[in-house]
Amino acid sequence: MRLLGPRYPDDVAARIPPGQRLVKGWPVLQYGPIPRFDESTWDFKVSGLVDSPFTVTYSELKAMGPQRVQADMHCVTGWSTLDNQWEGVPFRTLAERAGPKPEAAWVITHCDYGYTSNLSLGAMMDDDVMVAWGHGGEPLAPEHGYPLRLVVPKRYAWKSAKWLRGLEFVARNERGFWEVRGYHTHADPWREERYSYQETKDAESEP
Ligand SMILES: Nc1nc2c(c(=O)[nH]1)N[C@H]1C(S)=C(S)[C@@H](COP(=O)(O)O)O[C@H]1N2
Ligand SMILES: [Mo]
Secondary structure (H helix, E strand, O other): OOOOOOOOOHHHHOOOOOOOEEOOOOOOOOOOOOOOOOOOOOOEEEEEOEOOOEEEOHHHHHOOOOEEEEEEEEOOOOEEEEEEEEEEEEHHHHHHHHOEOOOOOEEEEEEHHHOEEEEEHHHHOOOOOEEEEEEOOEEOOHHHOOOOEEEOOOOOHHHOOOOEEEEEEEOOOOOOOOHHHOEOOOOOHHHOOOEHHHOOHHHHOOO
């Protein structure tokens, strides 16, 4: 039994991972400034261990969508929001176009101002993983990642990299911005995989 903290109706409680609480509104969280978007110089690159690396403009990328995904969001600092409506392109669509080589097993996100994050290709191939430009029927707000962010609903939200500029397929795990600062490679909120000291050997190979 929970002695402290808010109580939720059972159906809501069942959707809140351990150690998380619901917040009203949508907090803004990042390290560093919010980049300015200039569509004339912006591009999005899919690179690394793929048969057909490609670079697209914003309108070319948008022409690959849209798909809509409804998903919850869990930040490792403890807040969660439910039923976000995202609009974008599934990661799978990008991966199909690029054609990952057999050695490709990890994906690194590259963002403006050098933010990175890493996940296994298995985790990225989940059908709810996407690059998004819309939220709640509106374009993403600049502070939430406009013009493009990654959305990985089943992982803590630092994996959902804002101001995304590229995805790189690699063979070995390379830790990203928060992962080198003590956060978990896997980051599954239902297993409370918050910190790197919790990692077992299989965090390197498991999806
Ligand atoms: N580029 C970039 N993306 C980022 C971050 C960041 O610092 N830089 N912070 C992450 C963290 S810790 C969280 S919780 C979510 C927050 O997204 P939001 O500000 O849209 O709520 O963005 C993630 N994406
Ligand atoms: Mo976060």
